[in-house]
Amino acid sequence: MSSTHSKRKLEDYVDELLSLIHCPDATRMRKDQTALPSSSNSPVSFRPRSSLAESTSSPARLQFFVRMLSERTLVVQAHCTDTIKTIHEKIQRITGIPVIEQRLIYRGKQLQWENTLAECDVQNDAGLHLVGRMRSTEHPQAWQLMDDVVSMVFYLYKNFHAKPPNLVPSKTVKSMLLEFLSTTPRTDSNQSSSHLQIFISSSAPAALVMLYMSSHKPNRDVADDAIRQFVSSIKHVLPKSTHYLCAPIVLEFCKLLNGAAGTDDPLYTLCRSSLGTMVECEIGEHKEMIGICDIFRFVGELAAKLSHNLALSMDTSSCLGPSLNEVQDFTAFVVAARKKIEEHVVSCGPIRFPLGENCCLPVPDGEEITHLHGIFNNLLGKMVDCLGKIDEHLEMRASSDNETLFFGWCQYLTILKELNSISKLYAGAEELFWDKMRQRKDALCYLTVKFAKRIDDHKWILKHKEVTNFEVRSLLVMMMLPEAKDDYEALHEMLIDRSQLLAESFEYIAHADPQCLRAGLFMEFKNEEATGPGVLREWFFLVCQAIFNPQNALFVACPKDRRRFFPNPASKVDPLHLEYFSFSGRVIALSLMHKVQIGIIFDRVFFLQLAGETISLGDIQDADPYLYSSCKQILEMDPEAVDQDALGLTFVHEIDELGSRKLVELCPDGKSITVNSKNRELYVDSLIQHRFVRSISEQVAHFAKGFADIISCQKLQRCFFRSLYPEDLDLMLHGSESAISVEDWKAHTEYSGYRETDPQISWFWKIVGRMSKEQKKVLLFFWTSIKYLPVEGFGGYVFQLILPCQSCEIDFVSLLRSM
Incomplete structure (x- = not known):
């Protein structure tokens, strides 16, 4: 929207509103008061609606009073030749009450539409009564309230120093706006929508912006305070489910403020941020409240600001860069824009350019789709340059002890996250994005370590482990775990007898409310005075040694590396074995949460199942070297020898269960299926799946459930392990192998x-x-x-x-x- 066009639109609002409240010489007043004049020494004369009017100079012109059902009186001016229908239409413009729902009573008789005021013998300063049902929205109080707001605003605009007459002193513009919000229906969205629509229909946004642009500072302050409270109170006063209904109101404020005050105006910024929050949260479900064109207006505006500020932030001598508000607003509107487009990308696939190559065009105009693609390319190029500057900084830091952080850098991760989301909409864009990130891996890792926050979602980085290092991966997965609290009263207290370490620890941990455990632990041993973090670290080490002790039959140590463990298929010798696996999962998660290295390592077959990955032959090499060697030989044997039944194998597997040998069929009727060159790969895979997946699936599931109890989400538990390489978890659980320095x-x-x-x-x-x-x-x-x-x-x-x-x-x- 151009500044000239916006100014003209604002002036049109002023003219219309002044005419609706019958202010004489509206055009002159608008010229004198609009667009921030340098001075205004004498306020324009103004006659309030409810005050007595002076007699008109022309005998053909009448001024009379219309008393409404709400006991409010309107002052109406008209020619004696005007019809009653014309009066009804004026009343509709002022109050919003449809003409068809109005009846005017004069001297006990209803006035007919086709008659003139002269024919009805309406005298100057006469009193008429408006009867009949108010507007069909059934919100008469809301209409009157907004009429009062507009009246107050225009009175303040014209009379700088006088007190508004016939208005309750305690009723300010701000309080009336808050009352309007508070009376919005809560349970019926249609009723809520019609109530809130009154705010726009009454031209309240234009009136308030007009007051905000006044040359009189107290008036500007009144408008600023009123608009700020109204916009900010939406999320506090109204239920969350109805916030989106206020989006058209806030959008109207944004449009008016954009043209009148500009995009750098603080009040405009507040309204834009509030609108962004509304469309980000609700646009998927209520996509008709704000159109795609309006959304892209803000996307383009904010993208231009980011591009400019990213260019500034590349200058290391400058402290400028993208601001938090700009980045948050950009993200909010881009999320809304993406949701508009994603509905069609799901069915048509990523968008290709030129758009004519698409088998079906999305509903949003191709102009918006092309615009967003251009924004992606521009900002990605800027971000790659910024990451290059960080790489230069890292090289200089390597030869110096100085550590300098620049203001703009703290917003880079958020921008990159949103660019990654946009890239999924366009064919080839996602590959381009991650190719650029691989080229700037060091800078990306540095940013993550310095600026990643626990409250943010970092799964977009962790899905691409190749652009991270161990420090980044361990940092981000640790953010998935709760933070141990320092408040003693919030900690889960344990008093344990060393001689009953495992059993008593099980009672304290397995039966506790997970919420209590997430706060942290306080540990004491019976008959010992020592307390504090050292005692807790010792307990973690000792209880984990007990859990993974092969004599307790819960876990099996790998033959080649006794530090590595996986669940014991024969653990069911203990009736409580599954409960103990849940307990074990909780303990491991708690040890990670408290950052205690326990000297234990998970074998690859155990780790991959916790991550939801499949197990292949190469993964069992440490867990069962003999089975690995045998399967490898079967796959490498000459096909003719295998087909001649040289192996003498069928689809069965012999296992040792509680001291006795038992044959298990790997598939239905496996005893009668001979292993040959065509099915030997299936045989090896079936053998591996039975030995290391099906036989311990319950144990793994219960361990994962216990781990998820601490991390608070089953999906997050799987994401935790998928975000790491097996070697990463080795370092996190076992600790450093380096000699003590x-x-x-x-x-x-x-x-x-x-x-x-x-x-x-x-x-x-x-x-x-x-x-x-x-x-x-x-x-x-x-x-x-x-x-x-x-x-x-x-x-x-x-x-x-x-x-x-x-x-x-x-x-x-x-x-x-x-x-």
Whole structure:
């Protein structure tokens, strides 16, 4: 909308509204008051509707009063030759009451439409009564309220310093607008819509914007405050299900403010943001409230701002960049635009260019579709350049200790996320987007580590693990887990006997409300005084050692790597084995949540099933080396030898169940199906699926359910594992395999009662430096209750070194020297 056109439209509103309330010389007033004049020393004279009117100079012109059912009185001016129908039409323009629903009574008689005022003998300053049912919307109070608002606005516009007459002092424009919102019907969307439509039909938006553009600051403040409260109160006053019905009102404010005040005006920005929230949340279900053209008007406007500010943010000497409000608004309107287009992309597939190549064109105009594609290409190019600047920054940082973060960078991830969503609409665009991200992998990882927030959705990055590193993947999946709280009263308390560690831990964890566990744990051992994080870390280590102890029959260790485990197919020897798998899933999730390395690794076959992936021959190499070797030989054998029944195999599998051998058919009538060169791949796959999928499916499902109890969602649980490589989870659960660095240990130690320069501290670190690898692990566990450090080393924790009191100091030093 051009500024000239918008100004003319606003002036038209002013003329129309002034004529509706019978303000004389409306044109002159508009010229004097509109478009922010530099000064206005004398307010224009104005006669309120309810005040007594002066006699007209012409004997052919009448002024009379119409008393309405609401006890409000209208002042009407007309020629004596005007028909009664003309008066009805004037009343309709003022009140919105349809002519057909009006009846005018004068001197006890109903006035007929075809008669003139002279024929009905209506005298100057006469009083008429309007009777009959009010507007069919059944919202007469709303019409009167908005009529009062418009009257108040125009009175303020004309009379800068006078108090409005015949209005209750406590009723301000702001309070009346809030009352209008509060009286909106809640349960019937049709009733709500007709009620809210009165706001636009009464021309209230134009009147308020006119007041906002007044040269008189108090008037501007009144309008600004009133519009802000009205728009902001929608989400608080109305039910969420009806917010979308207010979109046309807010859109009207946006259009008027755009033309009158410009897109940088703070009030316009507020209205645009509110409208964006409405269309983002509701457009899929209520797509007729705001048209595609209106949505794209804002998409284009915001895209242009982002493009300009991205260009500025590439200048490292500039502190400018995309603002949070601009990015949020852009995202909101693009979401709405995408939903409009996606309805057709589902049936027609990604859009190809030129549009004539599509088998069926989407309903939205090709101009909008082309426009959004152009926005995608422009902003993607800008973002690639911005990521290139970050790569340059990373190279310079590698040779310097300085860390500088620039203002615009914090919005880059959100912009990239939305560009990724847009790319799914167009053929080839998604491949182009991720190809660019692979080229700028380091910059993307840096942005993610620095600016990713727990409240945001990062699955769009995790679906493309090839553009991430371990630091990014572990950071983002940890954001799926709850944050342990510091509030002691919110923690789930446990008091456990070491001699009954597994059984009592099971009672505390398996039977607890998951919501309580998500707050965090507080742990004490019976008859021991120690408390705090160290005790909790020790409990995690000990209980996990018990859970994965092969003697408890829950998990089986891999023959080649005893740190690796997968569920035991024979775990049903314990009647509670499935409950214990749920308990195990909760414990593992809690250990990750509390960032405790437990020294346990999941075998690949277990990890892949938790991620919902299929198991193939290469995945069982560690879990069952003998079966892997046998299956590999079957697949590599000469086909003729296999067809001659050299193997003597059928589709059965022999298993050891509770000490006895048992044959299980891998398919119906498997005993009679001989393995040959054509079905040997099916045989190997069936063998693997039975051995590592079907035989432990219940155990895996219960473990996953326990894990999901902590992460709060079954779908999120699967996403957690799919977002990682098996090696990532190894590092997160087991911890670092690197030798303990004494220098790193010293750098992350705090001292209580001592200084780093004290001789006792110097002796301590000298002795630790002479220790063997195993001795350091023993000391680490004694001091911190952990045996395995996180991948980042001691930087993952901050330890406090508390030495004994002075009287015990010599013995302690002697002990250290003897180690």
